[in-house]
Amino acid sequence: MPLTYETIPLQVEGVNVNLSTLHELSSTPPILFLHGFGSCKEDLADIVLHPLLREHDFIAYDAPGCGHSTSDNLSATDIPFLVATAEAFLAHFNITTFHIIGHSMGGLTALLLAQRYPDRVLSFVDIKGNLAPEDCFLSRQIFTFPSDDPETFLDEFIDRTRKSKSNSNPLYASALRLRVRADVVRPIFESMVQLSDQEDLIGIFLSLPFPRMFMFGEECRGLSYLPRLEKEGVELADIPHSGHFPMYSNPVEMYRRIAAFLQQKSGQK
16 A cells, blocks of 8 residues: 555644654554654655555654644744644544654654553553653754854754764754744754753653653663663663664664564554
């Protein structure tokens, strides 16, 4: 079955959005993918080609103000709004149970969504989603490199990112202008920093009652909380030759680890 592209009009907390969606749905609980800041719904689309993952349906969308999705109030696009968007999206497709994979911003959104609906989530692969203040190396730039002009900030953010010596950062930076509207950057980044600094995100992650994997590139092996996650039963997936974007740097290993995790854990609570 080919992937279906569809634009879905929704109203989320009084905001009119048109979500650009991608899905392959039949009758099995799908994998819901939530992309990271500056990424897109297609980041994991190859999952439908993987021989060990074909049994799973797949569904994803560009967040409002990102990719091909639009919003009539870009300033409303913070993390709680993205959680509400995911809720509306699932309701539109009448999806009651699902696996969830979230990357970066999408990992944080997925975490808060899973906290609300622990009885509906079958498993969670968190690809370097925010769990602590140390994870705000991108989002905290809204404070460390302040600018009153959203367009200027985004231009400078792109320049800093493409020059940083990290796997896939130049590739990631090359598409940022196409994938992010400048006016969503501040509300997203400020809410990511606020949640990471003030909420016990690790505690929330560890309290979830279903199988969890935390995936990260080898550049992130120094994260202070990895030993705690492992000690408390979270499966760690260290992706070699990769940084914050394993789907760009080492997709073969990324999909292998996701497939092995879902084969072992799928359907367990």
